[in-house]
Amino acid sequence: MSTTAAPAHWRRMRERYRLLGSKCETCSTTFFPSTRVCSKCRRKGKIVPIEFSGKGKVFSYTVIYSAPKMFEHYTPAIVALVQLEEGPKVLSQIVDCELNEVKIGMEVEACFRKLFEQDRSGIISYGFKFRPLDDRWKDYYKIDLNLKDQKKGRPHT
């Protein structure tokens, strides 16, 4: 690898940033990473690009204490196999999560984070990681809407 390997960082950048994969319209199987040929339909499959929703569940996880080069400062890191809700599995880190909080089956959603830096003067690589799914923000609006309904004399759902 060259000192920067800029082309290698760039080639899959869009897929890393936006969880872009592909779908076979013939059999509805989704693929990540994207594929040119459907493993089931072979040549009969019609492949189209798709963007995954980013929602998924933890299929398996580990906490890595012994880091590889370029990830030294990130330990201890939770690395997991996440099964996306559309089907494929991805390997990624779980963030915003205590080490003892992560469980098989935990619902997660994709977020945008730094993967690593090539030291202080090299390229910074970004991509998807996953954080525990937290829909509690919707409750803030329910309170607001409930109060409004009360004021207007409407029953709140």
Add this chain to the structure above:
Amino acid sequence: MKVGIVGYGAYVPKWRIRVENIAEVWGQDAETIKKGLGVEEKSVPSMDEDTATIAVEAARNAMRRACGVKGCEIGAIYVGSESHPYAVKPTAVTVAEAIGLTPNVTAADIEFACKAGTAGMQACLGLVKGGYIKYGMTIGADTSQSAPGDVLEYTAAAGGAAYIIGEDNILAEIEGTCSYTQDVPDFWRREGSLYPRHAGRFTGEPAYFEQVTKCSKNLMEKLGTSPNDYNYVVFHMPNGKFPLRAASLLGFDIKKVLLGLVVQKIGNTYSGSSLLGLAAVLDEAKPGDRILMTSYGSGAGSDSFSITVTDAIEQKRTLAPPVKYYVNRKSYLSYSIYAKNTRLFKG
């Protein structure tokens, strides 16, 4: 056609450090500092968060609220920050790629200390009103660094907000804007320096208060409005005290500042500060409410905006997390983990 905010989004990292944990390292009195600065704790980025990642999260939330605006329809993106990950290679292109704006978009990073994000807002207003683009996005985000042991360490925080400007289905109209700019060396950082330097009490009256008050007065004069015409006012928040004093100097009722005063619980998010304050107000404002926002960037200058909320706000704002959610979703760090996350150790 009226131009204004089509979508907005906020993001603040999950981690916090209390004033107490910083004060004990330097042997200072936490209560005095909390009272003096009007700040209790500040947000801290994770090791793998930086201005680009915060900008993307805020931008994604803005896209959710913009509801139906496609990435290819956004013709401009500006990211304002004083902690861009690269000195040369704009954060804006990374964000543009991450939210699907590329390739038919103009992009640039802006630097004007804490008001870089609002400078971007003015640029978008111009491009949209001039008919050059359908929508423009501006983001103010920072993972501000402060020298260990310096008073800024208690407030330099991480966070950001993104705004999509356009004319279609606006949730708030921007009725007017103006700026006030002078060369004032109150706070600066030279190329290659790790941390900024500041001129202590000089950053107050001749810097922050001069620009903020003059700018706000000029805008109100231009539009023929007065403090009574506004339900809320948002100022840049270097700490919890300056905005209250600015309000008082201008004749605004203190109550009008409080909804946007996010600094108490998350610290000063620098380029994200006034934009996060505005987002906090938009999260709760009613249709017809009027907001005055005046940012401040050291160096120095202010941008003022007069904003009126429309009917579309009630539906649109529920599409993404409110600032309150980010403020309340938190986990505390010790000083040592804070130091690791913000790279205070050498290397």
Add this chain to the structure above:
Amino acid sequence: MYKKREVAIISAATTKCGEHWGKGIKDLAWEAGVKAVEEAGISGKDIEYLVVGNMSGGMFVGQEHIGALVADFLGLNPIPSLRVEAACASGGIAFSQGYLAVASGLYDMVAVGGVEKMTDVEPEQATSVLSGAMDFEWEAYFGATFPGLYALMARRYMYEYNVKNETLANVAVKNHFHGSLNPLAHFRNKITVEEALTAPIVADPLRKYDCSPISDGAAVAILAPLEVAKKYTDTPIIVEASVPASDTLSLLKRRDVCTIDATVNAANKAFQFAHMERKDIDVIEVHDCFTIAELLAMEDLGFCKKGEASKMIDEGQTYVGGKLPVNTDGGLKAAGHPVGATGVRQIAELVKQLRGEAERGRQVDGAEVALAHNVGGSGATAVVTILSRRGT
């Protein structure tokens, strides 16, 4: 598929595996090569073809062209010499290719080598080099390490089949016990279950003793048609089958994270080719790069049902003397794991077992048929080789 010729091993030798500061690739290959040639009673000039397994001479020591290197330094020019690579299965793949060369009828005396020199670089760098065996773009790039990948398999396996950390520790303890009786092993110390369970965590749930080491080493085997081999030894070891198989490069694309399908496919084909059954096997060398891999191997090779290997292990049935001795030289964990050499080292150990030449305490009584299992990466390649005495 049908055999053209019967192939047998005349000799197989291995260096001690460990940290050989004073020996480079050339020295290691030389040492194993000379041992094998002398044991076979042949001359180097008799060798007609050389296949060498080596994962990454380039990234470990800046040296590629390993086939040419070994041929040159073993004095084998001008014969054909090539290097084959399948990550940690490089040795096994080299053996299968050597087997092919003889079985095809084209060559009558073939040397198969495996060599790896891993300790010239720092451990973090070695770990990075090994990451080349996974999907670099979608696994290593996101922070995965090999212990991390096998830990993901272990965590899921333990979840699905209710297996405890103690079972993994039992595997490590057994392999260290066998290693303590093997003068060529990297680690000769015995360990206890307690030590294994409290050792530093590498990638949860895998701890230090769950992970094979970084080692230097080499091994060489000499293959010939059975009739030719009989001229050199009274105990030619017949290669009943040597079958590679493949699976997805990355763990995330696997059909079942707890099954290495490549092992299942290679094993089924190998038993079919050899006209043998699982119950015929007396001793096995499996790819225990991590303790969990030994459990998966026992199941994927077909020696027990999925999820049931723990029973055999916890009962001690995989020790020498038990129902199915596994890794009688200490396996990758204790004998060492010089990546490219491992597949051939396993063959050398099984040849010893089948000839009754292993040290006392780790010799399987009356071993007639043996099986070697070598895996590349997290399971993208597997090679299964069945060897037998067949009454000789």
